[in-house]
Amino acid sequence: MRIYLDYAATTPTDPRVVEAMRPYFTDRFGNASSVHTFGQEARAAVDRARRTLAEALGCEPSEVVFTSGATEADNWAVVGVAFAHESRGRHLVVSSVEHRAVLEPARWLAERGWEVTFLPVDRYGRVDPDDVRRALRDDTVLVSVMHANNEVGTVQPVAEVARIAREMGVLVHTDATQTFGALPVRVDELGVDLLSASAHKRYGPKGVGFLYVRRGTRIEPLLRGGAHERGRRAGTENVPGIVGFGKAVELALAAREAEQARLSGLRDRLVRGLLAVEGAFLNGHPTERLPNNAHLSFEGVESESLLLALDLRGLAASSGSACTAGSLEPSHVLRAMGLPPERAAGALRLTLGRWTTEAEVDAAVEWVREAVAELRRASPTWRRAHSATHS
Numbered sequence: 001m002r003i004y005l006d007y008a009a010t011t012p013t014d015p016r017v018v019e020a021m022r023p024y025f026t027d028r029f030g031n032a033s034s035v036h037t038f039g040q041e042a043r044a045a046v047d048r049a050r051r052t053l054a055e056a057l058g059c060e061p062s063e064v065v066f067t068s069g070a071t072e073a074d075n076w077a078v079v080g081v082a083f084a085h086e087s088r089g090r091h092l093v094v095s096s097v098e099h100r101a102v103l104e105p106a107r108w109l110a111e112r113g114w115e116v117t118f119l120p121v122d123r124y125g126r127v128d129p130d131d132v133r134r135a136l137r138d139d140t141v142l143v144s145v146m147h148a149n150n151e152v153g154t155v156q157p158v159a160e161v162a163r164i165a166r167e168m169g170v171l172v173h174t175d176a177t178q179t180f181g182a183l184p185v186r187v188d189e190l191g192v193d194l195l196s197a198s199a200h201k202r203y204g205p206k207g208v209g210f211l212y213v214r215r216g217t218r219i220e221p222l223l224r225g226g227a228h229e230r231g232r233r234a235g236t237e238n239v240p241g242i243v244g245f246g247k248a249v250e251l252a253l254a255a256r257e258a259e260q261a262r263l264s265g266l267r268d269r270l271v272r273g274l275l276a277v278e279g280a281f282l283n284g285h286p287t288e289r290l291p292n293n294a295h296l297s298f299e300g301v302e303s304e305s306l307l308l309a310l311d312l313r314g315l316a317a318s319s320g321s322a323c324t325a326g327s328l329e330p331s332h333v334l335r336a337m338g339l340p341p342e343r344a345a346g347a348l349r350l351t352l353g354r355w356t357t358e359a360e361v362d363a364a365v366e367w368v369r370e371a372v373a374e375l376r377r378a379s380p381t382w383r384r385a386h387s388a389t390h391s
């Protein structure tokens with residue numbers, strides 16, 4: 001038996017999504033910019049998907065701009081807004097737990113004359129809206145705070161942050177990649193001007209996403225060389241990908257509430273089982289968290305060794321973000337939360353999804369228990385500290 005509990009890294013494409021995409025690789029292969037019937041068919045399919053996504057977000061279809069994924073959408077939001085508003089100011093406010101697709105463009109700008117304030121978070125990984133208020137200046141042009149964190153699952157108070165920023169006339173971006181299609185994501189309720197999402201985190205294909213850009217928001221294009229997407233993002237549209245994204249979101253929304261109730265039930269079962277292990281701690285917010293995210297630390301264990309031991313047993317998990325995998329540095333998110341180094345070193349993220357069953361959760365608990373015990377037996381420091389209780 002192989003068990004996949006890494007749905008925050010990527011999801012399998014739902015077979016119904018694959019079916020919806022199939023004709024757009026073969027019979028309806030047209031370029032959506034062509035005037036002939038092949039082109040018009042492709043154009044109609046792209047527009048249909050755009051309407052589905054706009055309806056989900058509660059916005060106009062023209063406010064949805066397709067990209068190659070959330071990395072591009074995040075980069076574009078930060079760099080595009082900064083460049084379009086240079087004459088007004090060169091200050092950005094970004095949370096310290098953002099995905100690197102937001103953090104690194106912000107750092108890149110900081111090396112080129114922009115000033116960036118990185119907002120702290122509390123021990124649960126949450127931004128304090130009062131810190132946003134204190135960070136805002138006359139020359140601030142953008143605030144970027146993600147909707148939910150991809151590592152520890154903490155949901156941010158985006159609506160409150162946005163209200164404060166917009167009172168000051170500052171644009172607000174949120175990376176909703178982990179929440180779009182899972183939690184309610186309506187741009188007016190959140191009060192944001194820009195929002196990123198990606199298909200492959202919601203049972204759609206890899207390589208397609210969008211940036212929601214509120215009407216009237218000034219933003220410089222990143223990609224030039226064509227009039228696609230109303231001149232905002234050049235490049236032939238990924239028609240099958242866009243069709244798949246539309247279908248994936250349609251399916252996710254139809255089942256959203258029941259699915260989130262099911263997942264949070266399984267998540268709680270998983271967390272309960274794992275917290276019964278000695279020296280185990282839950283990371284992230286106890287209640288304000290993604291329904292499918294369990295993030296724990298096991299003292300006396302190294303994440304990388306644990307992941308390998310779990311993979312040998314057949315369980316696919318993660319130490320945090322896919323981007324920090326392979327490095328022994330604690331993630332920037334755990335560091336920002338102030339986790340003690342030995343706890344950050346033993347982090348394990350398990351994320352559940354559409355095909356996760358109770359039997360899989362129970363097997364995962366058993367395998368983590370076994371793997372943790374095995375690694376601790378091999379650890380002289382753990383054995384020395386616990387020899388009294390395990391003689």
Ligand SMILES: *Cc1c(COP(=O)(O)O)cnc(C)c1O
Pocket residue numbers: 008009068069070071072074099101146148149150175176177178197198199201207208209
């Ligand atoms: C996965 C992820 C991204 C990157 O999305 P891609 O479409 O894979 O480029 C960005 N932000 C968050 C929060 C993510 O989870």
